[in-house]
Amino acid sequence: MRIATWNVNSVTARLPRLLSWLESSAADVVCLQELKCTAEAFPAEQLRALGYEAVVHADGRWNGVAVLSRAGLSDPVLGLPDGPDFDGGQEPRAVAATCGGVRVWSVYVPNGREVGHPHFAYKLEWLAALRKTAEPDAAAAPPFAVLGDFNIAPADEDVWDISRFEGATHVTEAERAALAALRETGLSDVMPRPLKYDHPFTYWDYRELCFPKNRGMRIDLVYGNRAFSDAVRDAYVDREARKGKGPSDHAPVVVDLEL
Numbered sequence: 001m002r003i004a005t006w007n008v009n010s011v012t013a014r015l016p017r018l019l020s021w022l023e024s025s026a027a028d029v030v031c032l033q034e035l036k037c038t039a040e041a042f043p044a045e046q047l048r049a050l051g052y053e054a055v056v057h058a059d060g061r062w063n064g065v066a067v068l069s070r071a072g073l074s075d076p077v078l079g080l081p082d083g084p085d086f087d088g089g090q091e092p093r094a095v096a097a098t099c100g101g102v103r104v105w106s107v108y109v110p111n112g113r114e115v116g117h118p119h120f121a122y123k124l125e126w127l128a129a130l131r132k133t134a135e136p137d138a139a140a141a142p143p144f145a146v147l148g149d150f151n152i153a154p155a156d157e158d159v160w161d162i163s164r165f166e167g168a169t170h171v172t173e174a175e176r177a178a179l180a181a182l183r184e185t186g187l188s189d190v191m192p193r194p195l196k197y198d199h200p201f202t203y204w205d206y207r208e209l210c211f212p213k214n215r216g217m218r219i220d221l222v223y224g225n226r227a228f229s230d231a232v233r234d235a236y237v238d239r240e241a242r243k244g245k246g247p248s249d250h251a252p253v254v255v256d257l258e259l
Contacts, residue, residue, distance in 0.1 A: 001071060001100055001257045003029040005147035005220055006241075007108070007203075007250035010036040011064075014248055015043055021241055022050055025254065028071045029099045031106030031147045035064030042066065057095040064092050065108050065148070071100030080133050084125040086110070086118075094130070101259065102228065103137055105130075107148035112169040120169060123151070127178035131185060138185035138225045143259065145224040146187065149203075149250065152179055154189060157199060158218035170219065187223040192235040192253050200237045203250045211242055220253050231257040 004027045008014040011032065022030070030052075035042065038060035047054055047068060055076040058064030067073065077096040084090070093108045107130060112123040130146070137144040152175045156162040165171045183189065194200040201216025210216065222235065234256040242251040 001029065001102065001259055002027045002254060003031075003102065003104065003145070003147070003257065004252045004254045005031040005033070005106065005222060006252040007033040007149040007220060007248060009034050009248040009250065011043065011066075012037050012041070013246065015046065017241070017247065019046060019050065021252070022047075022052070022068075025238070025252070027254065028069065029102065029104060030068040031104060032066040032068065033064075033106060033108035033149045034062065035066060036060075036062055037064060055095055055097045057092040059092050063108060065095045065106045067095055067097040067099065067104060067106050069097065069099035072098075074098045080126070080129045082132065083129040084122055086122045093126070102143040102145065102257070104144075105134065105146045105148070107146055107150070109148070109150045109152065111151050112175070115167065115169060115172060124174060124178055127182065131178075131182045134182065134187070135185040138187050140225070141227060143225065143228040143231060143257070145190075145222055145228045146182070147222045147253070149219060150179065150221045151219055152176065153217050153219055154179055154221070158201075160201070160215040160217070170217065182223060186225050188226075188229045190222040190224050190229060190232055190235050190255055192222075192237045192255070194237055195239045202237055202253055204242065206249055220250055222253055222255055228257070231259050233258050
């Protein structure tokens with residue numbers, strides 16, 4: 001089974017690239033983030049033509065998540081149970097489904113904006129709710145994984161120059177502690193291999209030629225329980241999908257499992 005996660009930064013803007021990538025990659029399950037469309041506007045018919053079912057949680061703003069599967073799709077859950085509200089409601093940042101015997105969550109962790117901002121506190125609350133939600137499945141026997149854009153670089157080497165991030169979000173002790181707490185439920189970081197350079201960055205800003213200069217961050221993560229991690233045969237960042245005209249600023253992370 002091939003499972004991937006990809007922040008597409010607008011599924012509408014990226015649809016031709018997404019459809020082409022699905023055909024070339026032969027992914028069985030894909031977790032998408034930052035859809036930027038309503039559930040009604042999600043391109044379900046185009047994806048169905050390629051053999052993918054979809055469960056979508058989206059409201060048309062800058063969030064939105066989905067799970068695509070051509071390996072079956074059951075037991076969907078929209079949103080984190082007991083997840084925190086922000087600006088008057090719970091944002092559509094998490095969706096779960098069981099696909100071919102593997103339980104997955106597609107997550108788009110809040111950005112946090114800046115340290116001390118209410119959105120930063122919300123980010124930590126959201127991660128605590130994710131930990132609580134994931135804990136039963138993380139400790140269970142069936143394969144389980146949380147995949148998505150975590151908006152956190154787990155270690156200093158996961159950013160191109162840690163000195164440039166002093167005092168900024170994505171690298172703070174509090175955020176990394178929240179990630180560590182999630183791993184303590186029984187999840188492991190599935191480290192992908194880079195297709196170029198020496199570190200598997202997954203995000204490069206559109207500005208200042210960050211992609212060609214490889215000024216990136218590893219913030220798109222795959223956290224799997226023991227059954228999932230033991231089944232991993234390969235994992236890589238598909239850097240090629242970041243190239244060309246009109247790409248997302250993120251590249252897909254792809255994981256091959258032998259179940």
